[in-house]
Amino acid sequence: GAVVSQHPSWVICKSGTSVKIECRSLDFQATTMFWYRQFPKQSLMLMATSNEGSKATYEQGVEKDKFLINHASLTLSTLTVTSAHPEDSSFYICSARGARQNTEAFFGQGTRLTVV
Amino acid sequence: AQSVTQLDSQVPVFEEAPVELRCNYSSSVSVYLFWYVQYPNQGLQLLLKYLSGSTLVKGINGFEAEFNKSQTSFHLRKPSVHISDTAEYFCAVTLNPHTGKLIFGQGTTLQVKP
Numbered sequence: 001g002a003v004v005s006q007h008p009s010w011v012i013c014k015s016g017t018s019v020k021i022e023c024r025s026l027d028f029q030a031t032t033m034f035w036y037r038q039f040p041k042q043s044l045m046l047m048a049t050s051n052e053g054s055k056a057t058y059e060q061g062v063e064k065d066k067f068l069i070n071h072a073s074l075t076l077s078t079l080t081v082t083s084a085h086p087e088d089s090s091f092y093i094c095s096a097r098g099a100r101q102n103t104e105a106f107f108g109q110g111t112r113l114t115v116v
Numbered sequence: 117a118q119s120v121t122q123l124d125s126q127v128p129v130f131e132e133a134p135v136e137l138r139c140n141y142s143s144s145v146s147v148y149l150f151w152y153v154q155y156p157n158q159g160l161q162l163l164l165k166y167l168s169g170s171t172l173v174k175g176i177n178g179f180e181a182e183f184n185k186s187q188t189s190f191h192l193r194k195p196s197v198h199i200s201d202t203a204e205y206f207c208a209v210t211l212n213p214h215t216g217k218l219i220f221g222q223g224t225t226l227q228v229k230p
Contacts, residue, residue, distance in 0.1 A: 004159075006159070009157075032215070032216055034216060034217065034218075041223075042223070043206065043220045043222045043223050044160075044206070044218075044220045045220075046217065046219075049217060091157075093159050095159075095216065096216075104165070104213070104216070106162075107152075107159035107160040108159050109158050109159040110157065110158060110159045
C-alpha cells in the first residue's frame with residue numbers, strides 16, 4: 001500500500017512554455033502533499049506544502065507565480081511550471097501523506113524536466 | 117533551525133564489506149530521523165526511521181542505524197553490502213513526524229565495487 005505516482009516521468013519542453021506535473025496517491029487519501037526540487041548530485045529542497053482544498057504554502061525563495069500548485073482532491077496534486085526557462089530544468093519529486101500515515105510521507109518516482 | 121550534515125559525499129566500498137554512512141544533525145529541540153535511498157532517476161524509498169524507543173533501529177535491506185543523542189548522530193550501517201546497494205542515501209530530520217515535512221542532508225553516494 002501507500003503508492004504515490006508521478007506523471008510524466010520525464011518531459012522536455014521549449015523555453016517559455018508551461019509544464020504540468022501530476023502527483024497521485026493511488027491507494028490512500030493524501031491530506032498533504034509536498035513538492036521537492038533536486039538538482040544533479042544535490043539534495044532535495046522543499047518547494048511547497050499543499051493541503052487538500054487550501055492554498056499551498058511556499059518555502060522562502062520559491063516563486064509562487066512560477067510554480068503553481070493545485071491540490072484539488074485527496075488523491076491529486078499538480079505542479080505547473082509556468083513560462084519555463086532552462087534554469088528550471090531539474091528533477092521534481094512529490095511526496096504525500098494521509099491521515100492514517102501519521103509518521104511517514106511516501107514519495108513519487110520523480111519527474112525530470114528539461115527545458116530547451 | 118534544524119540542519120542535517122552528511123559528512124561523506126561519496127563512499128566507495130567493496131562488495132561484502134561493511135559500510136557506515138554518517139549523518140549528524142543540529143537542533144535545539146527533539147527531532148525525528150530518517151534514512152532514505154534513491155536509485156538513479158527514481159524517487160525516495162524509506163530505509164528506516166527513529167521516532168522513539170530503542171536507539172538501534174533496523175530497516176529494510178539489512179540496514180540499521182543508531183541514534184546517538186549526545187553526539188547528535190544517526191549513522192547508517194550495513195554489515196555486508198551488495199552491488200545492488202549502489203545508490204544515493206539521504207538522511208533527513210523533522211520536528212514533527214506527523215507533518216511529513218522533512219529537511220534533507222546533502223546525500224551520500226554509496227559505490228559498491230565487485
